[in-house]
Amino acid sequence: APFIPYTMPLVVGTEQIRQVETDAGRRRVALMEPPVDTSVNSVAAVSAATVSAAAVSGGTFRSHWGLGDDALAVVCVTRLAQELKLEGILAAMESVRALSREWPVRLIIAGSGPAAEVVHHHARRINDEAGRRLVILTGELADPRPAYAAADVVLGMGGSALRGLAFGKPLVVQGEQGFWELLTPETLPTFLWQGWYGSGPGTTGEGIPALTAILARLFDDPGLRRALGSLGRNVVEDRFSLSRAAERQVELYGQFTVSRPGAAEAARAEAVAFARYCSYVAGRRWQRLTGRAATDDFNARPVAAAHIPVPAVSRP
Structure with a gap:
């Protein structure tokens, strides 16, 4: 928030x-x-958990949602929101529809939110045209860990991306304005700099074609999926x-308590x-009056969207 006093310690x-x-x-x-x-966020932890209606093993999750042993499950655990999320969710559906002509792929979307009606309408249209369930909407899960455990590929941003990595799954980072980027040793410094998000074209291009190309590469190479899953788990652990x-x-509490402004x-x-x-309050009121106020306010303007370049040498 722009009105936080500049003397206040910030993390x-x-x-x-x-x-x-x-x-x-x-x-x-x-x-x-x-x-x-x-x-708790690992395939082993979920497999060892007590089976219940809220938390089931990855295998049981696949069975419950009708995913065969050969199905390639692309999992997205997300809030169904207009800001940040909806663009990528709809693009993922279109990408899976294109890929389904060659691979037994399914898109599992776990979550709820204000854009649920739009998401459900789009999913129904794709499933009806395909004559089968390519897109599976689970709704909000009290415990989404079985969804991550059941995934072959995870799509996500922010905390959801990190949880996918904790489960040792290859990660495709979602952003805005067509951003999709596969986590690899080459792209890791970018995400450590700007966070698990992006804006605009990635290294594979942008939009549905970019995501389709990334997923096709992963589907074609099980060894690559395993290697990138191991990379992600190591990054999270380290x-x-x-x-x-x-x-x-x-450490930060110690630093901030001994260094205070006059x-x-x-x-x-x-x-x-x-x-x-x-000034902020006046501006928000004006935006609401003119119908231009963002629902998520500060979250609707990620710093990563400013395209601040990654430094040549990543900071420790």
């Missing part, structure tokens, strides 16, 4: 956001990437584990922040 989730906030004048900006519980996040959190500096920062807040 952000990507290197790119840290640079943006530092360039804007903040002096105390730290990085702590979103953590993943690698113990950089995004809960234990690493806990150590970082304690009273005069804090007062000036609060005055500037109040003025910015008033």
Whole structure:
């Protein structure tokens, strides 16, 4: 939010956001990437879990939703929202429809949200035209882990992308304006810089053709799927584990408690922040009056969409 006082310590989730906030004048900006519980988010953990209506093993999940042993399951666990999500969800459906002519592919979308009606309508149309269920809508799952465990490929952004990696699945990162990018050793530095999101064309192109080409490459090569799944699991364990996040959190508390602004500096920062807040509130009211207000507000404007370039050398 633009009205957070500049003297307030800030913890952000990507290197790119840290640079943006530092360039804007903040002096105390730290990085702590979103953590993943690698113990409970794994195929082994789901397989060992007690079978219930809310949490079933990956194999049972596939059986429950009519996925045969030969089906290639592309899984997307997401909120069905207009901002950030809907464009990619509809593109994934079209891509799976094209690929279904050659492979036994199914798209599993787990989630709910304000765009559910649009998503359901599009899925029904594709399934009716195909004469079979190419797109499976599970609705919101109390425990989505079995969906990840059952996947052959995961589509996602943000936390959903990281959970897919924790399950050792090849990941195709979803973004906006046609962005699709496969996680590989070559693309990993980009995601460590800007987060698990993107905007505009990726290295394979953009939109439905890009996603179709990425999925076809993965379907053609089971060995590549295994290798990229192992890469993702290693990345999560090395950089995004809960234990690493806990150590970082304690370290940041120590840093911030011994470094505080003076009273005069804090007062000036609060005055500037109040003025910015008033401007923000006035702007939002005007947007609502004119019908241009985004539902998700700040989340509707990711920093990664600004196309700030990846530095030549990734920061540790």
